[in-house]
Amino acid sequence: MKKLILAAISTATILFAQSGVKPVDNKLYTKECGSCHFDFQPGLLPEKSWLKMMSNLENHFGTDASLAKEEHDTLVGYLRINSSDKAMEYKRSRKMTQSISVYDTPIKITEVPYFIKKHSEIPKRMITQNEVKTLSNCAACHTTAQKGIYSERAIKIPNYGRWDD
Amino acid sequence: MPELIKMIIFMTMNEKVSSMSNRLFILSPLYYKNNYLPLYLDFAILYFNLNEKCKEFVKRCIILFYKILLNFQYRNLKEVKMKRIILMSSLLFLSANAVEFNADMKNYIQSLKVEAVKENPNFKDFSIKNGEQIFTSSHIGKKGVKISCTSCHNTDLSTVGKNHFTNKEIDPLSPNTNSKRLVDVKDVKKWLKRNFNDVYNRVGTAQEKGDVLYYINSK
Numbered sequence: 001m002k003k004l005i006l007a008a009i010s011t012a013t014i015l016f017a018q019s020g021v022k023p024v025d026n027k028l029y030t031k032e033c034g035s036c037h038f039d040f041q042p043g044l045l046p047e048k049s050w051l052k053m054m055s056n057l058e059n060h061f062g063t064d065a066s067l068a069k070e071e072h073d074t075l076v077g078y079l080r081i082n083s084s085d086k087a088m089e090y091k092r093s094r095k096m097t098q099s100i101s102v103y104d105t106p107i108k109i110t111e112v113p114y115f116i117k118k119h120s121e122i123p124k125r126m127i128t129q130n131e132v133k134t135l136s137n138c139a140a141c142h143t144t145a146q147k148g149i150y151s152e153r154a155i156k157i158p159n160y161g162r163w164d165d
Numbered sequence: 166m167p168e169l170i171k172m173i174i175f176m177t178m179n180e181k182v183s184s185m186s187n188r189l190f191i192l193s194p195l196y197y198k199n200n201y202l203p204l205y206l207d208f209a210i211l212y213f214n215l216n217e218k219c220k221e222f223v224k225r226c227i228i229l230f231y232k233i234l235l236n237f238q239y240r241n242l243k244e245v246k247m248k249r250i251i252l253m254s255s256l257l258f259l260s261a262n263a264v265e266f267n268a269d270m271k272n273y274i275q276s277l278k279v280e281a282v283k284e285n286p287n288f289k290d291f292s293i294k295n296g297e298q299i300f301t302s303s304h305i306g307k308k309g310v311k312i313s314c315t316s317c318h319n320t321d322l323s324t325v326g327k328n329h330f331t332n333k334e335i336d337p338l339s340p341n342t343n344s345k346r347l348v349d350v351k352d353v354k355k356w357l358k359r360n361f362n363d364v365y366n367r368v369g370t371a372q373e374k375g376d377v378l379y380y381i382n383s384k
Contacts, residue, residue: 036331036333133330
């Protein structure tokens with residue numbers, strides 16, 4: 001009986017679990033957030049992080065990203081529903097959420113422990129080069145980042161090529 | 166008008182009316198202009214002295230007369246309005262000197278002008294040249310780094326830009342190349358606020374905003 005339950009759970013997780021993160025499916029989000037930087041999927045940070053970030057858009061990592069109240073509220077709503085802690089069926093969302101301590105509220109995706117661990121072996125020169133510039137430029141190396149797929153197979157670092165651990 | 170003249174001739178030829186020919190004057194536009202009120206009284210007397218056939222004819226003529234008169238006045242009004250519109254738009258054309266802004270944007274520019282006058286009573290119009298200076302000069306921005314608008318938007322506004330900090334591509338800013346630019350006032354306001362803060366570390370004045378909009382629009 002125990003075995004049967006285990007088998008059922010494992011098949012359920014295989015059936016419902018998704019790789020990567022949920023792709024962005026909000027036009028306003030792509031327009032407002034994606035005009036300055038890669039439109040990071042809401043499933044890359046938990047709700048508490050998004051709320052903290054959205055409370056200070058006037059100084060958004062050194063840039064003024066202020067929004068009209070209407071758009072601001074719509075986007076906060078979208079982020080809350082789709083944040084990583086609400087999308088635990090997606091592998092990357094789950095891992096990002098689980099790596100963050102309950103005492104921390106990182107507002108940078110690049111400061112999430114799981115993210116740091118995954119990118120720790122990359123030499124600095126590959127990041128600082130002109131084609132990439134910063135670690136937050138997901139799509140520079142992750143060719144399928146737009147689709148929410150961050151698998152190793154889809155990595156292609158500019159002036160270097162494929163990445164193998 | 167010939168109908169009116171015809172009517173007057175007809176009436177003066179009529180025996181009964183000829184005795185009161187001086188009263189026919191009331192139907193002339195001159196009379197209408199000078200003595201508006203007695204017109205009705207005088208006309209009533211004249212009218213009741215006419216025979217049936219005449220009455221019918223006069224009635225028709227009067228209706229026609231007023232129709233013409235009203236039409237004339239209406240046209241006059243329209244002409245005045247048109248003249249005003251032409252004058253205003255030609256002024257706008259002269260000042261914009263480039264692609265015409267849409268109605269919403271024109272209103273926004275107008276409100277900026279009103280604001281600019283408040284800032285500086287000697288304000289005349291926005292200038293493309295000042296706008297270029299604002300757009301191309303470098304300043305210590307919000308991030309503490311020396312940047313200019315051209316750091317992200319390039320000096321050639323018809324080319325695809327690149328965010329200086331994130332590498333994200335930016336569609337051309339020139340309205341001639343990218344028809345989505347300078348169309349949505351809400352969007353324009355948003356970016357003016359953000360980008361003045363980013364490059365100048367403060368919000369722009371109405372004069373500066375207008376100048377820079379003129380400059381972008383001329384590209």
